Amino acid sequence: MKPVNVIITKVVDETPTIRTFFFDTSFELIPGRFVMVWIRGVDEIPMALSYENAITVQKVGPATSALFELEECDSFGIRGPYGTGFEIKNGSIMLIAGGVGAAPLAPLAEKISSNGAKITTLLGARTRDELLFRERFESVGELKVATDDGSEGEHGYVTELLEAQENHDQIYCCGPEIMMKKVLDIVEPSRTQLSLHRYIKCGIGICGACCVDGLRVCRDGPVFSGDVLKKTEFGVFRRNECGERVRV
Amino acid sequence: MKPVNVIITKVVDETPTIRTFFFDTSFELIPGRFVMVWIRGVDEIPMALSYENAITVQKVGPATSALFELEECDSFGIRGPYGTGFEIKNGSIMLIAGGVGAAPLAPLAEKISSNGAKITTLLGARTRDELLFRERFESVGELKVATDDGSEGEHGYVTELLEAQENHDQIYCCGPEIMMKKVLDIVEPSRTQLSLHRYIKCGIGICGACCVDGLRVCRDGPVFSGDVLKKTEFGVFRRNECGERVRV
Amino acid sequence: MLSLTLTGLKLENPLMLAAGIMGTTGGSLKRIAECGAGAVVTKSIGLEPKSGHSNPSMVEVDCGFLNAMGLPNPSYKNFQDEIDTARKGSVPVIASIFGGFADEFSEIAKALDADAFELNVSCPHAHGYGTDIGTDPELVEDITHAVKKAISAPVWVKLTPNVTDIKSTGLAAQRGGADAVVAINTVRGMAIDIETGCPILGNRFGGLSGRAIKPVAIKCVFDLYEVLDIPVIGVGGISDWRDAVEFIMAGARAVQIGSAVGENINIFQDISPCMEAFMAEKQWTLDDIYGMAHEV
Amino acid sequence: MLSLTLTGLKLENPLMLAAGIMGTTGGSLKRIAECGAGAVVTKSIGLEPKSGHSNPSMVEVDCGFLNAMGLPNPSYKNFQDEIDTARKGSVPVIASIFGGFADEFSEIAKALDADAFELNVSCPHAHGYGTDIGTDPELVEDITHAVKKAISAPVWVKLTPNVTDIKSTGLAAQRGGADAVVAINTVRGMAIDIETGCPILGNRFGGLSGRAIKPVAIKCVFDLYEVLDIPVIGVGGISDWRDAVEFIMAGARAVQIGSAVGENINIFQDISPCMEAFMAEKQWTLDDIYGMAHEV
Numbered sequence A, B: 001m002k003p004v005n006v007i008i009t010k011v012v013d014e015t016p017t018i019r020t021f022f023f024d025t026s027f028e029l030i031p032g033r034f035v036m037v038w039i040r041g042v043d044e045i046p047m048a049l050s051y052e053n054a055i056t057v058q059k060v061g062p063a064t065s066a067l068f069e070l071e072e073c074d075s076f077g078i079r080g081p082y083g084t085g086f087e088i089k090n091g092s093i094m095l096i097a098g099g100v101g102a103a104p105l106a107p108l109a110e111k112i113s114s115n116g117a118k119i120t121t122l123l124g125a126r127t128r129d130e131l132l133f134r135e136r137f138e139s140v141g142e143l144k145v146a147t148d149d150g151s152e153g154e155h156g157y158v159t160e161l162l163e164a165q166e167n168h169d170q171i172y173c174c175g176p177e178i179m180m181k182k183v184l185d186i187v188e189p190s191r192t193q194l195s196l197h198r199y200i201k202c203g204i205g206i207c208g209a210c211c212v213d214g215l216r217v218c219r220d221g222p223v224f225s226g227d228v229l230k231k232t233e234f235g236v237f238r239r240n241e242c243g244e245r246v247r248v
Numbered sequence C, D: 001m002l003s004l005t006l007t008g009l010k011l012e013n014p015l016m017l018a019a020g021i022m023g024t025t026g027g028s029l030k031r032i033a034e035c036g037a038g039a040v041v042t043k044s045i046g047l048e049p050k051s052g053h054s055n056p057s058m059v060e061v062d063c064g065f066l067n068a069m070g071l072p073n074p075s076y077k078n079f080q081d082e083i084d085t086a087r088k089g090s091v092p093v094i095a096s097i098f099g100g101f102a103d104e105f106s107e108i109a110k111a112l113d114a115d116a117f118e119l120n121v122s123c124p125h126a127h128g129y130g131t132d133i134g135t136d137p138e139l140v141e142d143i144t145h146a147v148k149k150a151i152s153a154p155v156w157v158k159l160t161p162n163v164t165d166i167k168s169t170g171l172a173a174q175r176g177g178a179d180a181v182v183a184i185n186t187v188r189g190m191a192i193d194i195e196t197g198c199p200i201l202g203n204r205f206g207g208l209s210g211r212a213i214k215p216v217a218i219k220c221v222f223d224l225y226e227v228l229d230i231p232v233i234g235v236g237g238i239s240d241w242r243d244a245v246e247f248i249m250a251g252a253r254a255v256q257i258g259s260a261v262g263e264n265i266n267i268f269q270d271i272s273p274c275m276e277a278f279m280a281e282k283q284w285t286l287d288d289i290y291g292m293a294h295e296v
């Protein structure tokens, strides 16, 4: 598909560095799937759907900064959604979100909660103001918080809230790779699903830019089971834009 | 579509110059529609479907002669069916077939007869042996015959059997253009449907080789209502393979 | 809103019938004119009557068609009547003509009365014609020059994409005095029947048209727009109003539609109102979108 | 039944992964090998690490894709590891390499240990690389010659269709000592976003791949087969077993698959048995169908 033009209907400041952009087109929302967002003349970047008609963006560099300059009635291009989303499980569920990693987990929380699952969310951020979607998580279950600077909740990484003996049927996780690696070191990998971040070019499983060993993040993922990732370079190496292997 | 390969399952000698080739693939049979028959290395020519899995061919030149050399288990290519078929009417029906023009009319006769129509067929040929599908017509209604040489039935053209006051709800006609022109001169054109013969190249309404004025025989036809044809060069001019206008 | 003047011709809209499509009889050209085309181009007409390659002369492939008609035509000696009939459609009638060398082109052009001439130096499947000359900038310049000298009607030159650099043939046409170039003719291609190994087309290979070639045509138009002063007319794979807009943004002053006419003979009158509605919503004129892709 | 020897390499089947597809990491190449490819070709590797053109670098169009990756690659200095990993897939690994001139090509080839080298002189969207040199038969011959002199592994030359006459570049490669040619790389193309007039690709234009280009590729293979003594490897738009057979009939000794891998990563193991069944039914061997379209 060619990029579809979407028009911004509302911009919401979620945190000092994160904004949600609602637009005039809805996509089928399978939490964890992503769209390629084309900021014309600048770049095209992957973003999870945080609502069926919105993306939630952290400003980190040129493309996201260009997005932050857009207002209501401005437009950008979208193709997708692509990739595989989270597989929906029931029972006792834990969500672990680091920073903007909460973006795909919030709609997931709402979906599994409507199935009657019991949800505990561990939400981490740099500082209190940066905690993303706390209300969305609170309204569907228990929320535990950690901040790097101790301004709220546990002082330190969100993984500090995690005990090896977590007795959950499934753990869903999205955040910085280091954090996700730690989660895998603590809990039983086969019960986890993690949404990965790799440099995406084609987004449709052809070019191979996003590969973690043989796995395509854009197509076989971005969501993988922890035991699949355990057998790969995940958490140790990633590829930069040239395809060079670099330490995570 | 690319040509589909069909394998000949049976060859039936219908007359000294006409054979029916049955093949292993069935097509939706809307009487009057045609297929493009590719005799590899020779030519590709239009042929009406005479059964859902057969064409009935008169040997007249290189391509049809090449077809006559094929036997059971040989194959040729087919694309189609193309064009518009006869519009099915009920009531009192007359069919007028000249020579191999009986090929699309025989399945039409069977179709309208199954709807309960009353059918009279006028079947003409050069000589008695060349009368095509007489049993198929006889079995669904009344059959009147004419031969050029008088060897059976009326001596002369099949149109001699036709009276101006024919009181039929619909007259279907296929045969030499001169004959069809005569039919139009005798009966009320708006009650007729005629299947035309023009030189076909693309068969899909693009190239314009088959045009009768602005009408594409391959796509808008080959079946046209008589009153539509009355406004055209039909019966007066046709185009040769170069597109030159020549007298019929 | 869609009307324009193109090499002196007044067009109600920028959508023309492409050469070789429903273009052999005056009646079919008139029909397309009445179906809403802004202008119609005839089948390419040559010196002598020609029956073309043996069938199959057209085959459908993924997203397009291969054809090797082989320039069947009744010769210019039998064609003025058709043009006269076509003109009853009340839109400009452009005569597409072909020949083996400059004199043939000008002989034909001189003999016909048409609103403009399109020189086919680009048909990819006729020996000694079309691409055989259209890949040589010098020949293209010579032929264009000869025809320009011979007649006063506007002269368009139809280019082939089957060259290393279409800009150089476009520039050659411009040097020869062309009033416009038309891009593109079909792209060399071939299909084989796997049941037998037999090439499907009677001529073995042919030219690819239809949706498949649209990105190729857009690129050619874009490149030509950058180097030429004369207008570029875009053709190749247009099947809806979006495609037409895309060509104009790439730098086409007007467009031609070929293969898609088979599927929908009303395509001209279907596209015009959609284009108008789109441009009205965007508050754009034809001039605004013309070449837009070069500005952003 | 499908096995063959190609420029000295033993292949289980004639279906290879094309360059630039899942070809940057050893792990992805190994995966494709394990998915049934007869051989795998790496992403084109150059002198220095390169991040490629800015995104969008790929866009889907009717029946295909446009891409302008811009040859992102980690440089040959970081690539031997990947080749070594890829080789664990137990099929030949062909290193695709690119450079600006002959010395660069041979420097890279000398430094890498691979089962064969494919010289990319045909990528249509990288300045100074690819097509910029691949349209010039003299340069093609020089580069091929330089690499042949530098190494003993087989050398394949990948050709661009964006030339007036692909036979002359094919012949140039052969004169330079190439062991095989690969045809075709992508076809120049472009797409424009009509909402804004903006060319979609970051690089504005790119190369067309996928079903749309199959007829173009078939014709190139057919033409090359007629003039060359060395084998032709066919690539362009293959998406099922019929396509693979069609290429071999056109004159390809083996084929490569690119774009279609995205839709179906198991395409290699899907095609092989179907080809075998078809050939068994017809009582044909690979040798029988090889170049068949030239005999009928």
Ligand SMILES: Cc1cc2nc3c(=O)[nH]c(=O)nc-3n(C[C@H](O)[C@H](O)[C@H](O)COP(=O)(O)OP(=O)(O)OC[C@H]3O[C@@H](n4cnc5c(N)ncnc54)[C@H](O)[C@@H]3O)c2cc1C
Pocket: A034, A043, A044, A045, A046, A047, A048, A049, A055, A056, A057, A058, A059, A060, A061, A062, A063, A064, A065, A100, A103, A104, A196, A197, A198, A199, A200, A201, A222, D055
């Ligand atoms: C599947 C997926 C889902 C994502 N979902 C979200 C989300 O919902 N919200 C959000 O804020 N961010 C999300 N991201 C990350 C987001 O794509 C990057 O933050 C963005 O690309 C940064 O672009 P930039 O130009 O602003 O920053 P840059 O300065 O260019 O880069 C900052 C970081 O982003 C990475 N990046 C740049 N371009 C790309 C690219 N094409 N693909 C992947 N990473 C890239 C860089 O490698 C670097 O690590 C997601 C990433 C992936 C892979």
Ligand SMILES: Cc1cc2nc3c(=O)[nH]c(=O)nc-3n(C[C@H](O)[C@H](O)[C@H](O)COP(=O)(O)OP(=O)(O)OC[C@H]3O[C@@H](n4cnc5c(N)ncnc54)[C@H](O)[C@@H]3O)c2cc1C
Pocket: B034, B043, B044, B045, B046, B047, B048, B049, B055, B056, B057, B058, B059, B060, B061, B062, B063, B064, B065, B100, B103, B104, B196, B197, B198, B199, B200, B201, B222, C055
């Ligand atoms: C819609 C349609 C349906 C037809 N159905 C039948 C049928 O059921 N049975 C049957 O025997 N014949 C049918 N014909 C006629 C048949 O196509 C011709 O007899 C055949 O093409 C002759 O080919 P040839 O090479 O044997 O003869 P040639 O010597 O080449 O030609 C003999 C006659 O056939 C015409 N012809 C040749 N090629 C074509 C072509 N591509 N398209 C149209 N006419 C052509 C010639 O103009 C000439 O009038 C049909 C024609 C049309 C248009």
Ligand SMILES: Cc1cc2nc3c(=O)[nH]c(=O)nc-3n(C[C@H](O)[C@H](O)[C@H](O)COP(=O)(O)O)c2cc1C
Pocket: B202, B206, B207, C018, C019, C020, C021, C043, C044, C058, C065, C067, C069, C071, C096, C120, C123, C158, C184, C185, C186, C208, C209, C210, C211, C213, C235, C236, C237, C238, C256, C257, C258, C259, C260
């Ligand atoms: C059946 C057919 C016949 C054609 N004949 C001619 C011709 O006579 N002269 C010419 O210049 N182009 C001819 N063309 C090329 C078209 O005019 C046009 O350039 C090409 O088909 C691309 O446009 P499309 O994709 O809209 O079909 C022909 C194309 C087709 C499909």
Ligand SMILES: Cc1cc2nc3c(=O)[nH]c(=O)nc-3n(C[C@H](O)[C@H](O)[C@H](O)COP(=O)(O)O)c2cc1C
Pocket: A202, A206, A207, D018, D019, D020, D021, D043, D044, D058, D065, D067, D069, D071, D096, D120, D123, D158, D184, D185, D186, D208, D209, D210, D211, D213, D235, D236, D237, D238, D256, D257, D258, D259, D260
């Ligand atoms: C995303 C992508 C990247 C490519 N990268 C390269 C490359 O690095 N080197 C090369 O020689 N060809 C490259 N190609 C061209 C392919 O190898 C192949 O020649 C072309 O895509 C046609 O085959 P297909 O239609 O099967 O995709 C690339 C193609 C695509 C789609």
Ligand code: FES
Pocket: A199, A200, A201, A202, A203, A204, A205, A206, A207, A208, A209, A210, A211, A216, A217, A218, A219
């Ligand atoms: S980004 Fe191209 S394969 Fe994933």
Ligand code: FES
Pocket: B199, B200, B201, B202, B203, B204, B205, B206, B207, B208, B209, B210, B211, B216, B217, B218, B219
């Ligand atoms: S044969 Fe081409 S339009 Fe009818």
